[in-house]
Amino acid sequence: MNTEQTAFERVQGEVHRIGWRIQYRAKTLKRREHSFYDMEHYHRGVNFTDHTDNRMMVEQLMNTLPPQGKLVIHKLYIQDQTESEVARELNISQQAVNRWKRRMIRQLSQTVNL
Known part of the structure; x- marks a missing residue:
């Protein structure tokens, strides 16, 4: 199996991390009154x-x-x-x-x- 990531897989991983950060930030802000x-x-x-x-x-x-x-x-x-x-x-x-x-x-x- 090829261990190198394709450009699509790298971008997909980065988008996933960005989405996770946004969700985490929203939850953090939501907890704050x-x-x-x-x-x-x-x-x-x-x-x-x-x-x-x-x-x-x-x-x-x-x-x-x-x-x-x-x-x-x-x-x-x-x-x-x-x-x-x-x-x-x-x-x-x-x-x-x-x-x-x-x-x-x-x-x-x-x-x-x-």
Whole structure:
């Protein structure tokens, strides 16, 4: 059997590696939550009063959450920590942080839709 690779096989291998790197990068980015304040650059056209109103509304919504849920959401979205960092800090499992996050997002969504 010929041990040398054809040009097609080399390109195919390189495309496979590039695809794997892209998938890995996407998974890594997906695990990272986006900070509420980091998202401000998407809203450059928003004036100061709209920005202040948004922050006040977020604070009011956060106050409807139970203390543990509020803390988890605050650390994930306001302090821009990962689930594993929050889990370590609160001495709970990452799975528990994820459950709290999903529960609190669902509760916030229900509160907003009332």
